[in-house]
Amino acid sequence: MAAMAEAGIAAPARLRPWWRDPLPWAAAALAALVLGMARLEPLFAALFPALDRPLYAQSTFLALFVSHVVLVALSSAVSLAVGLAAGIFVTRPAGREFRPLVDTLVAIGQTVPPVAVLAIAAPLIGFGAAPALIALALYGLLPIVRGTVAGLESVPAEVLDAASGLGLSAWQRLWHAELPLALPVLLAGVRTSVIVNIGTATVASTVGASTLGSPIIVGLSGYNTAYVIQGALVVGLLAIVTDLAFERAGRRLGRWRQVG
Amino acid sequence: MIRLDSIGKSYGGVQAVDGVSLHIARGEFVLLIGASGSGKSTLLKMINRLVEFDRGTLTFDGADIRTLKPEDLRRRLGYAIQSTGLFPHWTVARNIATVPRLLGWPAARTAARVDELLTLLNLDPATYRGRWPHQLSGGQQQRVGVARALAADPEVLLMDEPFGALDPPGRAAMQAEMARIHQSTGKTIVMVTHDIDEALRLATRIVLMDRGRIVQAGTPAQLLEQPASEFVSDFFGRGEIGLKRLGLHGVAGILRGVEETEGPPVSASLTQREALSMMLLRRTDRLAVVGDDGRLLGTVLLRDLVLRGPDGRDG
Numbered sequence: 001m002a003a004m005a006e007a008g009i010a011a012p013a014r015l016r017p018w019w020r021d022p023l024p025w026a027a028a029a030l031a032a033l034v035l036g037m038a039r040l041e042p043l044f045a046a047l048f049p050a051l052d053r054p055l056y057a058q059s060t061f062l063a064l065f066v067s068h069v070v071l072v073a074l075s076s077a078v079s080l081a082v083g084l085a086a087g088i089f090v091t092r093p094a095g096r097e098f099r100p101l102v103d104t105l106v107a108i109g110q111t112v113p114p115v116a117v118l119a120i121a122a123p124l125i126g127f128g129a130a131p132a133l134i135a136l137a138l139y140g141l142l143p144i145v146r147g148t149v150a151g152l153e154s155v156p157a158e159v160l161d162a163a164s165g166l167g168l169s170a171w172q173r174l175w176h177a178e179l180p181l182a183l184p185v186l187l188a189g190v191r192t193s194v195i196v197n198i199g200t201a202t203v204a205s206t207v208g209a210s211t212l213g214s215p216i217i218v219g220l221s222g223y224n225t226a227y228v229i230q231g232a233l234v235v236g237l238l239a240i241v242t243d244l245a246f247e248r249a250g251r252r253l254g255r256w257r258q259v260g
Numbered sequence: 261m262i263r264l265d266s267i268g269k270s271y272g273g274v275q276a277v278d279g280v281s282l283h284i285a286r287g288e289f290v291l292l293i294g295a296s297g298s299g300k301s302t303l304l305k306m307i308n309r310l311v312e313f314d315r316g317t318l319t320f321d322g323a324d325i326r327t328l329k330p331e332d333l334r335r336r337l338g339y340a341i342q343s344t345g346l347f348p349h350w351t352v353a354r355n356i357a358t359v360p361r362l363l364g365w366p367a368a369r370t371a372a373r374v375d376e377l378l379t380l381l382n383l384d385p386a387t388y389r390g391r392w393p394h395q396l397s398g399g400q401q402q403r404v405g406v407a408r409a410l411a412a413d414p415e416v417l418l419m420d421e422p423f424g425a426l427d428p429p430g431r432a433a434m435q436a437e438m439a440r441i442h443q444s445t446g447k448t449i450v451m452v453t454h455d456i457d458e459a460l461r462l463a464t465r466i467v468l469m470d471r472g473r474i475v476q477a478g479t480p481a482q483l484l485e486q487p488a489s490e491f492v493s494d495f496f497g498r499g500e501i502g503l504k505r506l507g508l509h510g511v512a513g514i515l516r517g518v519e520e521t522e523g524p525p526v527s528a529s530l531t532q533r534e535a536l537s538m539m540l541l542r543r544t545d546r547l548a549v550v551g552d553d554g555r556l557l558g559t560v561l562l563r564d565l566v567l568r569g570p571d572g573r574d575g
Binding site for chain 2: 156158159160161162163164165166167168169172176177180181
C-alpha cells in the first residue's frame with residue numbers, strides 16, 4: 001500500500017519530461033532578465049512613450065540582484081542560526097521553561113513591521129545594509145523558530161525512547177534522530193522565512209541598502225512605472241525560483257517518509 | 261547478572277515501584293507481568309536507567325549501575341519496544357547497525373552482523389537490507405526492532421511489550437522466534453507483557469506485579485499450581501488454570517504405545533492443551549502422534565491428559 005502510494009506520488013515527478021519542469025524555465029527567465037534588462041529598453045520605451053528614461057540605469061540589474069541575494073542570504077543565515085539554536089534550546093529539558101518567553105519575543109519580532117524596524121534602526125546605526133540586515137534577520141526568525149520547534153516535537157516519542165534506550169547520548173540523539181526527522185518541517189519554516197525576506201528586502205532600499213527594491217522605490221517616488229515593473233519582475237522571478245528550489249529540496253529530503 | 265535490592269520510586273507521592281527485590285540470573289527469560297500501572301514497565305526502564313529509582317540499589321554484572329555511564333550501560337543491554345521505534349529515515353540495515361556504529365565497529369564487521377541478524381530473524385538480507393521501515397509490515401518491523409536490539413551481542417535483552425501491537429498470528433510467530441533465540445543464544449531476557457499466555461509460553465520465570473510490588477515470582481507451573489494469593493489465581497483466570505497448566509507441557513511426556521486411532525496423526529510438538537482441544541474437536545479420546553520426520557511415535561489418551569500429572573507422573 002505504502003509503496004504504491006509512494007510510487008503514485010513520486011512517479012509523475014520522475015517521469016515528467018524536463019521541459020515540463022517549471023524550475024529550469026523560471027531560472028532561465030530570471031538569468032535572462034538580470035543579464036539582459038538593458039536590451040529591453042526599446043520595449044519599455046514603446047510601452048511608456050511619455051518617459052524620458054524608460055530603463056533604470058543608476059546601477060546594473062546584475063549588481064542589484066547580487067546585493068539583494070547577498071542581503072537575503074546573510075539575514076537568512078543569521079535567522080537560521082539564531083532560530084535553530086533557540087528552537088533546539090526550548091525543546092531540551094533545560095530550556096523548556098524559556099519556551100513561552102521565546103515564543104513571545106519571536107512573535108513580537110514578527111508583529112513589528114520591517115519598515116518600523118528600519119525606521120528605528122537607521123537613526124541608531126546609520127543608513128545602508130546593516131539596519132536592513134538586522135530588520136530582515138528579526139523578521140525571518142519566527143517561521144524558523146516555529147518550524148524548528150514543530151519539527152522537533154513531531155518526532156515520535158517511541159523513536160526518542162528507542163534512541164535513548166539503545167545508548168545514544170543526548171547530542172547523538174539530536175544529531176542522528178531528532179534533527180533529520182524534524183528537517184522536512186524545519187525546511188518549510190526556512191522556505192517561508194527566505195521567501196518573505198526576498199520580498200521584504202525590497203523595502204530595505206528605503207534606508208539606503210542597494211537591492212532590487214531600489215528601482216521600485218525610485219520609480220514610485222518619480223512616477224516611473226517602467227522602473228517599478230523592472231524591479232518587481234526580477235524580485236518576483238527570484239521568489240518563484242527560490243520557492244521551486246526549496247520545494248525540490250524538500251521532496252528529496254522526505255523520500256523516506258510514509259506517504260498518506 | 262541483574263540484582264535489584266529494595267528498589268523504590270515514587271511520582272508525586274504515589275509509589276510506582278515499592279521495595280522490589282529481584283535477582284535475575286544469567287540465561288533466564290524473565291517475564292514481568294501485571295495490569296497497567298502495576299509498575300512493570302517502570303521497573304524494566306530502571307535497569308537501563310531510562311527511569312532513575314530513588315531508593316535501593318541495582319547492580320548489573322556486579323557493578324552498581326549508578327557508577328556506570330548511562331550510554332555505556334545501555335549499549336550492553338539490548339532494548340526493544342512495542343511500536344519498535346525504528347528510525348524512519350534510516351534503512352533496515354542502518355537501523356540494525358545503530359549500536360555497532362556507536363561502538364565504532366569496522367564497516368565490514370557491521371555489515372556481516374546485519375546480514376547474520378536478518379537471517380536469524382527470517383528476513384532475507386538481500387531483500388530487506390535496503391528497505392525503509394515504512395515499507396515493512398508490523399511483524400517485519402518488530403523483527404527488525406529485535407535484530408537492532410541484538411546487534412552488538414548485548415549481555416541482556418530488555419523488551420517492553422514488544423509484541424503488543426501485533427495481530428495474533430504475528431505475535432505467535434514472534435514468540436516462537438524469541439523462544440528459539442533464547443534457546444540458541446542463551447541470552448538473559450527480561451520482557452514486560454500484559455499477555456498471560458505470552459508469559460506462560462516464554463518465561464523461565466514469571467514476576468507478577470501489582471501496585472509497584474512483586475506479588476509472586478516463580479516458574480509458570482509454580483504460579484499456576486501454588487498461587488501465593490487469591491490475587492494470583494484471579495489474575496491467571498481461576499476458571500482456566502487447569503487448561504493453562506496443560507498448556508505448559510507437551511504431549512511427548514505422556515505418550516503411550518502405538519494404538520489404533522481414527523483421524524490423521526498430530527505433531528509431537530503439540531502442547532497437552534492443544535491435544536485436548538483437538539480431541540474435543542474430533543470427538544475422540546485418543547490421538548496418534550508423529551515426529552517431525554513423520555514416524556509414528558505413539559498415542560495420547562484423554563484419561564492421561566485428565567488424570568495423570570502433566571509431566572507423566574500419576575497424579
